[in-house]
Amino acid sequence: MDEYNPDHITEDFSHEVEVEPGTEHRYFNRELSWLGFNERVLEEARNEAHPLLERLRFLSISGNNLDEFFMVRVAGLKGQQLLGVEMRSADGMTPSQQLAAVSERANALMVEQQEVWTELRTALADAEIYVLSDDEITGETETWLSEHFHSHIFPVLTPQALDPAHPFPFIPNKGFSLVFDLERESDGAPIRELLMVPTTLPRFVRLPGEVARFVSMETIVRRFTNIMFPGYSVKGRGAFRIIRDSDIEVEEEAEDLVRYFRSAIKRRRRGRVIRLKLEADIPDDMEEVIRREMGGDDGLVVESSGFLGVSDLEQLVDEDRPDLKFPPFSPRFPERIREHGGDCFAAIKTKDIVVHHPYESFDVVVALLKQAADDPDVVAIKQTLYRAGKQSAVIRALIDAAEAGKSVTAVVELKARFDEEQNLLWANALERAGVQVVYGFIEWKTHAKVTMVVRKEEDGYRSYCHFGTGNYHPVTAKIYTDLSFFTADPRAGRDAAQLFNYITGYVQPKNLELISMSPRDMRNDLVALVDAEIANVRAGKDGAIWTKMNSLVDPAIIEKLYEASNAGVEIDMVIRGICCLKPGIPGMSENIRVRSVIGRFLEHSRIACFGNGAALPNKKAHVLISSADWMPRNFDRRVEYMMPIQNPTVHAQILDQVMVANLIDNEQSWVLNPDGSYDRVKPEGRPFNLHRYFMTNPSLSGRGAALSEQGSMPKKLHVKRRG
CATH class of the missing domain: 3.30.1840.10 (Polyphosphate kinase middle domain)
Structure with missing residues (x-):
């Protein structure tokens, strides 16, 4: 785990959404909500259920997150203040008011970081990992350090x-x-x-x-x-x-x-x-x-009585003490691919496949690209690249494909924050190999995670597509939970072709058959799905919504969810980070429940489920995966996709396993209260840890083998209703 903040902090202040006066009380402040998320990350450093060095890692991650928060979000607020911008946030605060509130809470967070470091330093010493103070440097230690200082420092x-x-x-x-x-x-x-x-x-x-x-x-x-x-x-x-x-x-x-x-x-x-x-x-x-x-100035200066640069504590985590770290975990290679002798095309052509990272290996994505590069019947590969990491087998496969004579197009996003330099290097390497590199739009980011492989077969050309909720990044794929959806459905192929043509040639998509796209119609399509649940309740049927995402900020979507709650739709949301929606408030959101999962892996997948006239889970529910969180930037200033899952097996795997596991986890979950505070969930009855469950049970893309007894999932979901 190298960080706990996947998509970084990238909201553009120049496009903040103004809301109607008098509605400020209906939203939590975006910046304070993010700080609340980082407080939960820091709290994991105190969680004695984690091994000691993993607790230290959470502390260093909280420091790195806070640094980035100031580098981007606070910097944006400060810029607005200097320009005299008085536009208020959705919750009614001016930039100056937000800066004051953020500084106060961030300072308190830094104090807590130092307290945690003091606690962990003592615990490390008990485990024979010592960080020496000046008065502990004596004798041979001082002699060695003196020589080291002369020669190396x-x-x-x-x-x-x-x-x-x-x-x-x-x-x-x-x-x-x-x-x-x-x-x-x-x-x-x-x-x-x-x-x-x-x-x-x-x-x-x-x-x-x-x-x-x-x-x-x-x-x-x-x-x-x-x-x-x-x-x-x-x-x-x-x-x-x-x-x-x-x-x-x-x-x-x-x-x-x-x-x-x-x-x-x-x-x-x-x-x-x-x-x-x-x-x-x-x-x-x-x-x-x-x-x-x-x-x-006084507002942005802070004095610390402890260690400056908490993020640097990560170096200590590298100590070779496996007894103080999470047990090693090796991802499984999807069984469906193995059953076909490693032939990705044969497996995908037979039936749609969903792969659950990091429990199932990211190597399957690389395997598809490598097979495409080597297959003489493959004529074209198209892929979006947002973050690919420094050592990317994906890039190598694209280069090999181009050198093998395939038509290869790579959409490289230069505006991926803090990965701009690496992406420039990849773009140069790809172009030298003959890949057609496209940089997309100037004002919008291409955030959709899509791969399209066109193959000549006996009955004509067939497109094999991959739609991911996470990046094509080999490192984060081992620590972020994401979904990879593989399909040979001709409708998905036609939609993917239009998506790529939109990015590369600004050709407006017409008559999309499956996917929704932003910045075109994704918000409207989500609103329509919520409206359908409202209509179901008014018709005397059940209305239910389950969602999973990283952040919920968009005022229009929040208002629609409030409307659904007031109509009687039952809404359960798993939102790991920022949540500006206020849950559990009578007359506004009493039927909405929000939880956040913080644990060994970073919950990153974006999923939306709509009951379609029945309580969730059910076989006829609408289940969708996406590359987008529900934020103004994702709906208005990014190219994103949202894909409905229609294959019954994949539908059940995502709804009945992934979503249910997230909603019943009681070992690493937090519940959001109406006042903005979070309470850690305490197990009532049998403990259930969703990460342990997926680590110890068969893969989603397997043959439906019986669940093991250890960490097995309850047969029915019981959502505890508050009030």
């Missing part, structure tokens, strides 16, 4: 005097720096020195020996200031860390998108300082200088 460090002849240097984003007030021993002359810690140096140095002992880089440098500054004594010292605005806004007049992003990535490294973190005991005059030079 001292040559890399570059102290800089701070005086009129040496202006304050540029500090990069996430830059960690030490400051020293020194006095020359010969004549008492004062001097102030700044020492930026290069990112090439590890934050922790592991001492030799079987017992794991670590010393932080700042502790080492401070220990050997006599080597760094011979002839000087230390009179004062401090440390600080900064976060810069890392947003990239695409200008409509950008003539060359590739050249624009190459330049923008360089500019991002020099963005405005958004967050300044200072050591709590830093001298007042030193703090004043740093504040002035960094341009920090």
Whole structure:
């Protein structure tokens, strides 16, 4: 698990949705809801059901998430404030009011992070993993560290005097720096020195020996200031860390998108300082200088009495202690593909397949592309690439296909936040191999996860399609729960062809047979499905909606769900992160229940189920998967898809297994209260952990083997109604 924030924080403030005055009380604030999500992530660091190093990983993830939150979301709010923008958010707050509320809650979160680190540091010592303080460095330890400092650290460090002849240097984003007030021993002359810690140096140095002992880089440098500054004594010292605005806004007049992003990535490294973190005991005059030079105002400056840069604690997680980590898990290769001797085309042609990552291997996606590259009957491959990772077998397969003479088209999204540079590299490699690389729209992101393989067969050309809820990323596919849907349905193939033509040639789709697309009709299609459930209730039938997604923000959809609740539709939602809908409020949302699942894997799949006149689950329900969360950006500024699942087997697998498991989990779930707080679910009766269930039971794409006793799913779902 390298992070717990998959799609990053990418909402564009320039397109915020205004809502009608007087409705502010109907929504939670988007930013505060996200901070609530990160609080739940941090709470997992205190969850003693997790192994110790996994708890430390959750702590580091919460730090990385918070950094990114300031780099993008808080940076956007600050930009609005500086421009005098007074447009209110859906919950009625101005940018300045949101900044004040966010700063207060983020500061409280940072205090809690330090408390958790103190607790975990003690627990690590009990497990013989030590992070040494300065007074614990003695004898042979000091001798070894002195030699290590001379040979590995001292040559890399570059102290800089701070005086009129040496202006304050540029500090990069996430830059960690030490400051020293020194006095020359010969004549008492004062001097102030700044020492930026290069990112090439590890934050922790592991001492030799079987017992794991670590010393932080700042502790080492401070220990050997006599080597760094011979002839000087230390009179004062401090440390600080900064976060810069890392947003990239695409200008409509950008003539060359590739050249624009190459330049923008360089500019991002020099963005405005958004967050300044200072050591709590830093001298007042030193703090004043740093504040002035960094341009920090009181609202975005915070003092910390603990460890600066909580995300760097991830280095300690790499210690080779399998007894303190989750047991290794090897994904299963889908049985349906194995039954056909590894022939993906034969398996998909026989019947639609759904693959459940990470329980079932992402290698099946790569296998399809590799087979397509080697198959002489394959004439074309088209694929969207949003995030593909640094070592991507998917990219290799596309290159092999192009070099084998196939017509290969790759839609590479340059605007995938923090992956822009990697995507530029992939685009260059693909183009050199002969792949037709398309960058999509300037204002919209191509977020749909779709692959299309066209194969010449005896009865004509057939399209084999993959629709995913997650990225074509081999690393995140091992830690994010997502669905891969494979089909040879001609209707899906025709729709996929229109989707690609829309992205590559701006050709408007006509008469789509299965999928919905944004920014065209996805919101309207969802509204129509909700309206159908309202009509069912009014006709005396059952009305039911189950959903699973990462975030719910869109006011129009929220209002429609409120309308459905008031009509008597029973609504159960699994929303891992941001939720601006207020559940359980009489007269507004009393029939809506929201839960969030936080555990070993990051719940990432997007699923929507509509009862279609009966209580859920049932065989005639409408079940849909999608690449989109229910946010304004996904409906209005991204190319997304939503696919109905009509194959009975796949329908049952998604509805009766994936959705039911999420709704009955009682070991890693949280319930959202009407006031915005979350309560951890406490097991009543038999415990059920959805991640353990799918790790220990047959794959979704298997032959329907009987469920094992361990972690087996109850035969019927009982949703506990509040009130």
